[in-house]
Amino acid sequence: MAAPAIIRGVVNADGTIASGTGFTVGPTPAGHFVIAFSSAFPAAPVVIATGGKGATDHTFTNYDSLAATGVDVYVKNSLGALDSTAPLAFVAMAV
């Protein structure tokens, strides 16, 4: 399978994929989305993300474990706790 140039998706709060292809998501994210790319990028891509509207209006996102094969994206509330109610939109782009 050819290396992707871009992968984008929307992931529901429960980890099911609302839209997008070319990736899988670990079960029961509860605010911690473990995203695995189905076909690895040539190198770690750039990943940007935005949380959807969950139970709280003020969620923020960050990422970790960025690699050619996947990334962890976190959605947290203003108290710093993982937000299990917000969906996630992300774009991963090859560099």
Place this chain on the structure above:
Amino acid sequence: MPRSRRIGLQRGREIAPRHPAQTSGGGQHGRGTGKGQGATHGQGKGAGRGAGTAAVSAFAAITAKAAAGIVNQPNSLAILRGVINTDGTVASGTGFTVGPAPAGHFVISFAPAFAAAPVVIAIGGKGSTNRTYVNYDALAATGVDVYLYTHDGILDPNTPLAFVAVGGTLPGDLPIIRGVINTDGTVASGTGFTVGPAPAGHFVISFASAFAAAPVVVATGGKGSTNRALVNYDALATTGVDVYLHTSSGPLDPNTPLAFVAVGAG
């Protein structure tokens, strides 16, 4: 590029001439179907490609979609993306430089410059705090300043940055709409969408030409009166999306502009 070289350049929200159709306050038109998560899910799965991505009548479709602001033909690559380490070294990406010792304030210079100020979206990495806030300022064709703040409102020197600057088309064959919206709802840059009037932190974005399936929308707030605006989206549909900017204490933030990118299915 030193900040002094950018002084005097127009910022993004002042550069692009506003298309009359973009400021008509279209608001929620065409949004009757597709509000709420359930609708989002249904639209996001397997709806197939839009007309412009099909091979049939390719030229006419591309022309029509380009006129509507959806650019999907494979074309010159007017996009930069990168990951920047906390010390300002570039972890990945090319076509830009970063000022030294950012300490949470990343002065990014594009090389070469875009034709006009691009849309810049960004996200902080996982640093010593789990609550970094991203915003941008001094958006220009030649560069942008991106800030990472802690929850306490001070610059965060311990968090890397990932960003994408979109000035034209995406690689491949993906439909995309991108834009920068001023706090008063006027369109600073971008085409193919309208914004409801007087957003006051709640931006009702309607796509001029619907996507074939609900796109992925990512967004970043600009630098407003607070450094800690939080972004989220709702009512994601083929025809539009609502994007919210909240202050860290919860209320809508009426003083922060918005940059967004909507990427459809390839």
